[in-house]
Amino acid sequence: MQQRSRIHVAGHRGLVGSALVRHLKNEGFDNLLLRTSAELDLCNQQAVEAFYAAERPEYVILSAAKVGGIHANNTYPADFIRDNLQIEMNVIDAAYRHGAKKLLFLGSSCIYPKMAPQPIREEYLLDGALEPTNEWYAIAKIAGLKMCQAYRRQYGFDAISAMPTNMYGPNDHYDLQNSHVLPALIRKFHLARLASTGDLTAMQRDEQLFGNIPDDILHMLAIRRSDNGFTMTAGRKPAVMLWGSGSPFREFMYVDDLARACLFLLKEYSGEMALNVGVGEDVTIKQLAELIQGIVGFDGEIVWDASKPDGTPRKLLDVGRIHALGWKVQTGLENGIRLSYADYLSRSPR
Ligand SMILES: NC(=O)c1ccc[n+]([C@@H]2O[C@H](COP(=O)([O-])OP(=O)(O)OC[C@H]3O[C@@H](n4cnc5c(N)ncnc54)[C@H](OP(=O)(O)O)[C@@H]3O)[C@@H](O)[C@H]2O)c1
Structure with a gap:
């Protein structure tokens, strides 16, 4: 990655996206492509296509998602599954077709099976029934990381995924x-x-x-x-x-640590497995x-x-894999x- 690389941070006003922007700017990346949902609705395939055709981002961090608690998931299940699937399909596909060098998709620890053994290892994904209260969101997120794997296998597109634990922090x-x-x-x-x-x-x-x-x-x-x-x-x-x-x-992780992990993974990791990012x-x-x-x-x-x-x-991520690559929390x-x-x-x- 170069300091002038064109980086699309999708969802840059959110908790995670705003930390990503802080961190990337601190590290000297000054060619960030940032659009609010009002400027670019990522559910709108034509709009995403036009944006990627015009801007041709070299790197993409997909941190835009329809996110919410149990109440919101229960009340708007159709919105959760549709919006998240649309965002993932539109962005991952456009990024690949318009020549992005790499894409990082953000999953979430809540997409692991409800009764997963602790600490949760990456291979427990899809090994049991999901927590029913947020399965609409979880199914869409699982589809997103499967899309990354499929595009990697079929097209050789360097799409990777991370599974962060619970975040907190500024914004x-x-x-x-x-x-x-x-x-x-x-x-x-x-x-x-x-x-x-x-x-x-x-x-x-x-x-x-x-x-x-x-x-x-x-x-x-x-x-x-x-x-x-x-x-x-x-x-x-x-x-x-x-x-x-x-x-x-x-488990709770300060969001600036996730931002550091995202940049680290973009630079250091290329593989099918969605890696846990947590405190341990x-x-x-x-x-x-x-x-x-x-x-x-x-x-x-x-x-x-x-x-x-x-x-x-208990819900604790096993962070052995990302530790072995050389990344740890600092905060x-x-x-x-x-x-x-x-x-x-x-x-x-x-
Ligand atoms: N927060 C956590 O604890 C946590 C833990 C694990 C994983 N994650 C993952 O990290 C990602 C970001 O989470 P977050 O907590 O930062 O969420 P957030 O604060 O709710 O931010 C989500 C962002 O997504 C954007 N967005 C939503 N729908 C959009 C659309 N149709 N078009 C364009 N942009 C859209 C919003 O943009 P606007 O502001 O412009 O409307 C918003 O800034 C999610 O994928 C989430 O699953 C979060």
């Missing part, structure tokens, strides 16, 4: 209905700190910026919603309620919650709602959360 999504566990915890503890200091104006600004604060969360924060905004409930202390027992183990270590949700509580500075109570399900007891969990919280605060209007 994350904090909408409490849809966000992943780590950003949701950051926001819940931040709101609890604001409630305990009585800073209701800051809570209102937070809601305008990051989305609705559901009533059950407000209730635990000892806050009521009224026509005039928020008011405190006398005689109660703010607390944070979290689902389940806190005992499941999960996990924490319990309880440990994670207490870590975030300390970083945010909320000294009230955490209430665990044991009536809610815990989900899979520890505590440092990564501090950086993410600083980014969250910097986005909150004063």
